[in-house]
Amino acid sequence: MSSKLSSQMADQATLVPLNGSNSSNSTNNKNLIQSLTKEQKLEKISHYTSCQEENCKCNGFKQKEALEECKTCSHDQASHLKQFNEHSIAQIDRLFLTVLDIETLFGLIIKEEDAETKQIYYFLFKLLRKGVLCQSDTSVEGHLGRPPFEQPSITKSILNFIFSKYQKSGELELQNMFEASKIFLYCLNMWKFESPSMFVKRNTLESHKKQALYKLNYTRWMCYNFVPSFCECFEKYETIAIFGVTFLGLVFPIIKKEIQEKFVREKDKVPVEKRVIFSTYLPRFLNSLEEELSEENSVIWTQNVSLGNSVYEAEIYNMLKGENLNVPYFESFKPKISSDKVTRRRAHEISEKRKLEEKECELNKKHKSEGDASDSMIKELVREVEAETAESQEAALFSAMASRDETARNEQKRGLIEFHVINNRLDEDPEDKILIWLLMVKNVFSHQLPRMPREYITRLVFDPKHKCLVLVKDNRVIGGICFHMFPSQGFSEIVFCAVSSNEQVKGYGTHMMNYLKDYHVRNNTLHFLTYADEYATGYFKKQGFSTQINLTKSAYHGYIKEYEGATLMGCELNPNIIYTELSSILKKQKEVLKKMIERRQEELGKCFPGLTCFRDGIRQIPIESIPGVREAGYRCSTEDYKFFEENMDPESLYTHLRAILNQLKTHASAWPFQKYSPSSSNLPPTVLSSGTTGPSGRYPMDLKMITERLKARYYSHVYLFKADVMRLFANCRESFEPDSEQVKCADQLQAYFEKKILEINKQ
Template sequence: MSGGPAITLKSQPIDGNNSNSGNAAAQQQQSGNNAAAAASSSSSSQASSGTVPPAQEGTRQSSLQRIQQRKQKVFNLPEAQKLAKLSMYSACQFEGCRCTGWKTPQENRHRDVESSYCPEPSEECRNASCRHPLRSHISHLTEISRTSMDDLLGAIIDMENLFMSMQRVEDEDTKKVYLYLFRLLRQCVLTRQQAVIRGPLGDPPFESPCITKAVLSLVFYKYNHLNPTELQTMTEVAKTFLNFLNHYNFESPSARRGDATLTHDDASTYKINYTRWLVFCHVPAFCNSLRQFETSLVFGRTLLRTVFQNMSQQLKKKCISERDRFPEDKRSIITQMPKFLEALRAELLKDDSPIWDSTYRPPNSFVMQQRKRHQEVAPPATISAAGAAATSSSKRSTVGEPAHKRVKKEVAERVVSENLDDLPTDVVMRAMKSVSESKTTNKSEILFPVNVSRDENVKAEEQKRAIEFHVVGNSLTKSVDKQTILWLLGLQLVFAYQLPEMPREYISQLVFDTKHKTLALIKENQPIGGICFRPFPTQGFTEIVFCAVTMAEQVKGYGTHLMNHLKDYSIQRGIKHLLTFADCDAIGYFKKQGFSKDIKLARPVYAGYIKEYDSATLMHCELHPSIVNTQFIAVIRNQSEILKELIAQRHNEVQKVRTGLTCFKEGLPSIPVESIPGLREIGWKPQMRPVRASRPLEESTDPEKLATQFASVLQSVRQHTTAWPFLRPVTAAEVPDYYDHIKYPMDLKTMGERLKKGYYQTRRLFMADMARIFSNCRFYNSPDTEYYRCANSLERYFQTKMRELGLWDK
């Protein structure tokens, strides 16, 4: 892999016997010569041009390992030395002093706090404008937790590595990026905040579809006709290509200026994407204080088309040079790589290629289809029968079900129909009329309403047009009227005043961003509140960014009505989920609006799309398409009044007053419900439940017999048509973040191996592993996925097989 800049390391042996080069970043202005010397000494591990040669694969891994070892060494230092290290990057707390970091005294400037040197709290700063003791730089750090201290130290080490790399790199574009990130981390250390990259670069992902999705779509699009073995090989080829891309070092824009194939626009676009790659992908791989993204997941066709020629040539050379290192069974990947690269190049050049269409989706997704092709276990006759059963089930027919199930089903349906007798229409109409008349005649209730909802007055104002709701936003493709601009400016002021912790520049950026819209609450032609949001129609959710109402108009129900309008607006556009990061002061408000900390959306749906904030809580609200939220509260209250009237009418019909029960005082622990006097007279009916014939548990004490039974169940489960997602372990290559969420994975293959080793001595162990398969699936996948449905179906089948053998007692 050739090309771009590398993050270099502070020159230091792994055992920690290093010089004082760690002070280079902190003392760059006063000891520039020493920093340059230290940078020169670090060149032993990298090329002096600032680029990585097409060298050993271990270089990247060894660099990461060395960085981690140094961080771990610093984390294990005594607290006094940690504070001394932090002091070099901490502002002096002495009133009026502008010193931004404690400087080691002249006599100790060549000693390193990361080894044996531990300055005394009384030692003075070498900075002539400061001269305050060390304790003045650390007085605000003594109470922070160990985790926070380690996070700050990790950021400092990342910052020092960036500084050393900045001294060595020759490319000016790269140096500017390193300087920007260095200053960002420096400011974050000073303010003790998390590093968040904002600005004109935008937020990942930068293009849709991403390279990963397009490449996997290419495999399905081009090679779906192959047999399962060949299709699996092409899938491995695609993953090898993506892995190469994610570790590829791109050439700097200056190195590509001589490329005659690049137009001026292409060169400008590549410079932007190169900067994005450095900031979001390359540098964070070595500096974990910054959030890292994989190149293939955040970039799309534009970047790949620019670098494909050089990258494919290097990948071919690498495959040839390392052919002998591949196992025999994997060498087919090397053989098929040129064919795959040629197919991908052709799709890159075609303007109408379906794989680069963001709406293109292989049927049931490629991964799902690939797994199914490996499991063609059901004969055609069975498939036809299943199809017929599915058709008949839509008509609620019970033909084909076992007789005992049919009887239970018929009994259950009969019981339900008997117990769900609806009230006569005339009774309900009489109650509705009574409620309506009471509201009309009760003047005191009109003047002084009881338990009126907070948004009733707001709706009355809206009907009188005293207030209005408008969705406004900026645009680059069409002219924006003056009134909209004025409202956006007013909303910017409302958000800035009500959200003082949020930077004003950031508020302005999002309010006027063309991808964001704002639901504005207008009163007397002035915005008094609003909700700034960004819809993601392809992902099915809307992100709420800001929500505020001016102080003078709060506690009047405007916030509730604003949110209800946003819900109706989202439902009309087919969006059924709202997500937001709420600070501690806003959690209560969002809970009242139906938001919950229990996120029902699968993380892959929103990860990388929604903006994340420190010290904020992610909250989710699921919308029902049949509910009109602006009218929902009034409908519920009206229903409640009707129910109360029905209860009152029924109460009036029951004239007889009966004495209370005395049997409990006489020592009787319980009585049948139907024996309570007067219960039947008011319409209560005993619930008729179908009699369930219990089956005695038949668990054998013979381990061999038990193992035989388990093997029979496991074999039946494996052969079920919905078992294909669970036959083998999920690999990190297929689902990168799976093991971030699932800590105790399980699959049918692993269960088979455990069964052979005699692990399942009791049915409880066997049932627990099987249950873990289904619970893991439901935890990771959302309910509307095929995986989730397969888990439910297979779980029911498993329980049936266990009951047939007398091994199920639930």
């Protein structure tokens, strides 16, 4: 089974192109079958068949020297071939292939040094030997079971993981992580796993149950995948199609290590444009998957996760069949060829029915308004922003607008930092690494929280009911969050939270809390509660906590630990948000919106004259009343003037404003705002005749001036009309004493005016 790929690996490498060797053996066997005559094939088969003479117990023809009779039973060769007289050529060819496989296994039994692997070869050798001797079935069943051994399969679980975690992260992110997953699945499918004895030797601390479980799955892999790759009489299955999370969890640590080492050694074979996948996305994928493997209740181990984007539907369809897993960046990786692969065109046909069903659902969920950007335009802008982001990732780290967790997120992508959710366990002995991490995070809490008793911290950190999210950098814990989950109550209590003093102000605290939020969203626990002292309230407010608790007191009272002098704070999580990617998603949305505005400005290309209303004393006007703003797509969200938002026809606006103005002019309290002559001594003074030098003198306004402006079509928007009317009342209050008759009239008329505006709005 030598191959070009295996020669490129180091002595410890375990990646073997099983499919390549299978194809080579198949070609050689077919050539051999075609080159031999029927008599030559039967002569070969006779060495493994029983003698048909009565009372003869000979199990194989062994020719005497220079004689045509059996060395064991003295019968001729024809006596060992009587049962095949009625067999067709195809049946004889099948028997001949089985005989070739028997001889292959016999050679492996002699060469194999590992006792357990040799035992598996011997079991299969006897099975084939019995199949030829007794003309019986050669399928491998019994206590091994029949594939698949677990659902969902490794392929389906990895796809669930990719699409549940990265589908909302953008097309570029999803595509690169999808490519990283294909690399991992291909390597896993080609892997030659270590023997059970080597597994026990390397994992001396593993329980006997895990060791027995590995031995069972190793035997299954040998019988259903490895041996069938060069013995055609056994039905071959793909590793990633018949095994699930149990087997993946057992072999993942060594596979992760060797994949990373392999691609470091062979990075020169990767095209420059693809190296970012191996240097950034593959390590990040492996680290994230390692975290997910520790979660027993993760959604990726279920079958009902939507695989979403139909762009990948063809590849997904083939991957679930064990196909389309080739890695084109290495010449030694051989692509698999199948006659019924699904093309992208056929994938479009497959998903057509689902698209039609989803289309109606999408239309019901989202109602587009006039002026909204098209989906195609948004997708185009998203691609532009993602391309620009990919080109300037390093520059973004030093940007003044970089988010708090930008640095930490990029360090995690590059594998410089890792997050692990761990806890002390009583049902089995925890790994030494877990205990060391718990001890390290306890020391971080003790150093950063000096007012908290060390014995108390130690008791909670090592309490099996509490878990710790640890931040590991350079093989040491530099931060962590100790928390206690109450799934039945729907919340989790954050007990301790700290980052080493020399690692602060780097965004680790924010990214660590975001990671914890995503962990709880995956476990359907959507509330955080914590008691924060005066030094921690600022941090928790930045992470979305507040003193307003959305949980009922009965849900948490008596469950959480209360501290004197601390403030109870809570945070409600949104299950539709990926918190570790939130800042980058918001940044991307802002960039898309900015580009959309720029593109809309280019499309308009129209100039408007400057505003003249400020010359008349108006200090501020609504944005939407500025000419051209509405054409650019601006929408006002104020509900008070919804009627005017929907009826901006100039004539309709003029009619409604004229009706309001006439009602104001005929109101009993309107007399201070009429145009009276200052010399009329028989009338009380009005706003214009008060003789003050206040604002009424600088910005005079009365009902007559408003009437003239209305006739001149000055009021292009209701807000301009309201501004002039409100100036009437403002001038009056500044011109007269608060308890004067004029101010009382201003109060009454203003209330009447606002009431009329609301009445028209409700019509």
